[in-house]
Amino acid sequence: MAPLNKKVQASSVLEVIISMLVIIIIFGIAMMIFSNVTNSSLSIKKSKAEALIKQQMLLLARSQHLADETLRADEFKLDVKVSAYSENKKLNEVSITAFDGNQQQVAVYKQIMINKDE
Numbered sequence: 001m002a003p004l005n006k007k008v009q010a011s012s013v014l015e016v017i018i019s020m021l022v023i024i025i026i027f028g029i030a031m032m033i034f035s036n037v038t039n040s041s042l043s044i045k046k047s048k049a050e051a052l053i054k055q056q057m058l059l060l061a062r063s064q065h066l067a068d069e070t071l072r073a074d075e076f077k078l079d080v081k082v083s084a085y086s087e088n089k090k091l092n093e094v095s096i097t098a099f100d101g102n103q104q105q106v107a108v109y110k111q112i113m114i115n116k117d118e
C-alpha cells in the first residue's frame with residue numbers, strides 16, 4: 001500500500017490556461033487553412049465549368065442550328081437557352097448555365113450569335 005503522506009505532482013492553474021490557449025490558437029489556424037482549401041476548390045470548380053461553357057459555345061458557333069438543350073459534361077449539367085436578341089431576327093442570344101451535382105449554379109456565359117437559319 002502506498003504511503004499517504006507522499007506529494008503528487010500536479011499542474012498549476014496557470015499552466016492549464018496556457019495549454020488551453022495554445023490548443024485554441026492551433027485550432028483557429030487549422031480552421032483558417034481548412035476554409036482556404038474549401039474556397040480554392042470552389043474556384044477550381046468554377047474555372048472548370050467556365051472552360052466547359054466556352055468550349056460548348058465554340059461548338060455552337062460552328063453548328064448550323066441553335067436550339068435549347070441540356071447537356072452533361074464531366075460532373076456538370078449545361079443548360080443551353082437560345083432566344084431572339086432584341087427586335088433583330090438575324091441575331092440570337094445564347095446563354096449557357098453550368099450546374100454542379102447539387103444543382104447549384106456554378107457559372108453563366110452569354111453571347112450574341114448570328115442566326116444561320118435566316
